[in-house]
Every structure is written in C-alpha cells, then in structure tokens.
Amino acid sequence: MEGKMERVQVGVIGVGRMGARHARNLAGSVSGARLVALADPDRVARERLREELGVQYSFDDWRELVHLNEVDAVVIATPVEIREEIVRECVAAGKHIFSEKPAAKDLATTRRIRELLAGGKVKYQLGFMRRFDPGYAYAYEQIRSGRIGVPVLIRLTSRDASGPPLSYVRTSGGLFVDSSVHDFDLARWLMDDEVATVYAAGGLFVYHQYAEAGDIDTGVVTLQFQRGGLGVHDNARHSGFGYDIRTEVLGTNGCIQIGYFQRHPVVVLQNGHGSHDCVADFLERFRDAYLAEMQHFVDCLRTGREPSVGVEDGEKSLEIALAARESLRTGKPVAVGAVADDALGLPAAGEGVA
Numbered sequence: 001m002e003g004k005m006e007r008v009q010v011g012v013i014g015v016g017r018m019g020a021r022h023a024r025n026l027a028g029s030v031s032g033a034r035l036v037a038l039a040d041p042d043r044v045a046r047e048r049l050r051e052e053l054g055v056q057y058s059f060d061d062w063r064e065l066v067h068l069n070e071v072d073a074v075v076i077a078t079p080v081e082i083r084e085e086i087v088r089e090c091v092a093a094g095k096h097i098f099s100e101k102p103a104a105k106d107l108a109t110t111r112r113i114r115e116l117l118a119g120g121k122v123k124y125q126l127g128f129m130r131r132f133d134p135g136y137a138y139a140y141e142q143i144r145s146g147r148i149g150v151p152v153l154i155r156l157t158s159r160d161a162s163g164p165p166l167s168y169v170r171t172s173g174g175l176f177v178d179s180s181v182h183d184f185d186l187a188r189w190l191m192d193d194e195v196a197t198v199y200a201a202g203g204l205f206v207y208h209q210y211a212e213a214g215d216i217d218t219g220v221v222t223l224q225f226q227r228g229g230l231g232v233h234d235n236a237r238h239s240g241f242g243y244d245i246r247t248e249v250l251g252t253n254g255c256i257q258i259g260y261f262q263r264h265p266v267v268v269l270q271n272g273h274g275s276h277d278c279v280a281d282f283l284e285r286f287r288d289a290y291l292a293e294m295q296h297f298v299d300c301l302r303t304g305r306e307p308s309v310g311v312e313d314g315e316k317s318l319e320i321a322l323a324a325r326e327s328l329r330t331g332k333p334v335a336v337g338a339v340a341d342d343a344l345g346l347p348a349a350g351e352g353v354a
C-alpha cells in the first residue's frame, strides 16, 4: 500500500448522510478513484446506494470491507464510537483512511489513534471540509500572502437551521465538541496560531429538552491566541432561517469576510420589501468542499504526499472544545490543554446553562 498508486480503490463504511455523499462523489466525480465496496448494518440503505452507484461489494460487517484485497483506502462515516476500532484494523491491514470528524469523541482515544498512525504505514485525512471550501481556501491564501497585514481578530458564526433530536445530543459531546470543532479548526488555521485560553457562555432558548442531556442550544466562546490575537465564536442549533456559516478575519491592514447564506443570487423586491432564499444545510453549503477534500485525499495517495489535515488537527480542535465546555461549566476562563479528559462529560442538567 505504500508509495504511489495509479487508481485508488475505495470502500465506504457507514452510508448515512455523510457516507452517502462521499460514496456518490467517489463513484462519479473524484478522478483517479473507484468506489468498490460499502459496509453498513442498515441493509436497506446500503443496497439502495449500491444499486444506485453500481458498487461491486457490500457488507454488513465493516471488517470484511477493510480486509477485502480490492480495497486500498477506507472512508469512515460511522457514528464516532467505533472509529478507533476501525482505524486499528485499517492500520493492521495497510489501508489508508479518510475519517469523518471528529477523529474521536475524547482526547484519550484521539491520542491513541494518533499513536496508531505514528508509524506512517498508512495515510490519514480528517474531514475538516471547510478548509477545502473555495471561499475559505481563497481567504487562507490571501491571509498567508499578507494581504490584510497581520491577522489580529477572528469572528466565527455557525448556525444550523434547526437542531438535532435529543437522542443525538445525548451522545454528541455537546455543542462545542460536536459543532464548534469546525470553527476552532478554522480559527487555528486562518490565524496560523494556537488558542491559549477560552471563556464560554451558553444558554437554552429553543430546545429546552437539551437540558436533559446537560447541553445548550446557543453558545459564545471568546478565544485568546498564544501570540495575543483574539477571537469570538458564536454557535446556535437554531437560526429560524437556514444554514449560516460566516467568518471574518481582521488584520492590521484590512479585513476578510468569508461565507454567505443566500442560496441564489436573486432578491425579490415587492411592496416595499426585498427577500431572498437561504442555504438549507451543510450538504448544500459545502457540496464543493466535500468533493475537493476527497479529491485531495485521493491525489495524496496517488502522488505519495501527506494529506494537509490530519489527526493532530482533530486533537487540537478537540482540546479547544473541551476547554470551552469546561469554561461553560465553571463560568471561568480555561487554559486550552488544562482540561482532564472526561469523554462525554457534559455539564449536569442545568449546570452552566442559562
């Protein structure tokens, strides 16, 4: 499996929302790749996708996919709980890995995954797709080229149209671990610096049932970077209008704004009012990014390069998210890296929640 390969034969484990998207991209749009296998205990969903895409192999058990001779690389799009086991098996079998985020639910598991990969036997890419969005990628180049001087302040907004069910929230790790990790990754990447301290606040305003899981539906985190830069992140499970991901970086000599929430470049003007439609969800907003990240993964395998986003990035963002969760719980600023790993330890119901 080492070195370069002509064409990469890929198997997808988990064919839910993300797995199906990756499978469709691999089957139809990623050059140099061939989708050869699917694995998911949900036979109905799996066979439907297999038929749609004309996939050769299909398994209930992901282990059979990993050990299939025809498979060079594996996409992991299952619930997070079984990631470590799949990564372990892939490394043993010499199969390259594209893993959906988060790398793992807790720091201890993330670090074990990093150690498993340390031998460099297989390549690993983590699904922080926002880095591959054309807008974010362009902004990154502009910032790195010095266009706005030295970046000093980053503002990151994330809003879902509506929140997930309580059953999802219970095992999600909470708003900051489940969702804000994407923003914390962007913050590190765009500022080219590590976050030193966070201070978080949050509340429950729409999904009061999340109190049972000790989670919030709206949160704010201020960030202090190691070189002194500043950041403000706000996140909400509810927007009331659509999916809204926007970021702004202020430099010593200008500012860059990234993102949009208008679906079509059309405004309807009528009776003294103007209106436009909104982006619905992440699958729509980041369609190009999901394709570009998978093309990057396949290109890396074909050329022998290392993927640009790895498990270390997952670990750093998780450290920030855990510090934010601890700050929410204690009401005090928290140094990143100072939090003892407590896996799914959400605040007790009501604790740290307005």
Ligand SMILES: NC(=O)c1ccc[n+]([C@@H]2O[C@H](COP(=O)([O-])OP(=O)(O)OC[C@H]3O[C@@H](n4cnc5c(N)ncnc54)[C@H](O)[C@@H]3O)[C@@H](O)[C@H]2O)c1
Pocket: 013, 014, 015, 016, 017, 018, 019, 039, 040, 041, 042, 045, 062, 077, 078, 079, 080, 082, 100, 101, 102, 127, 128, 129, 282
């Ligand atoms: N990068 C992003 O923008 C983004 C967006 C959404 C979700 N995600 C991540 O993707 C992952 C999957 O999320 P989703 O929304 O697609 O979930 P989903 O529930 O839609 O799909 C998960 C799939 O995994 C399957 N599965 C469960 N156990 C399995 C097993 N043992 N073997 C094989 N398949 C198994 C389920 O049957 C289901 O089809 C999560 O880790 C989530 O955090 C990332």
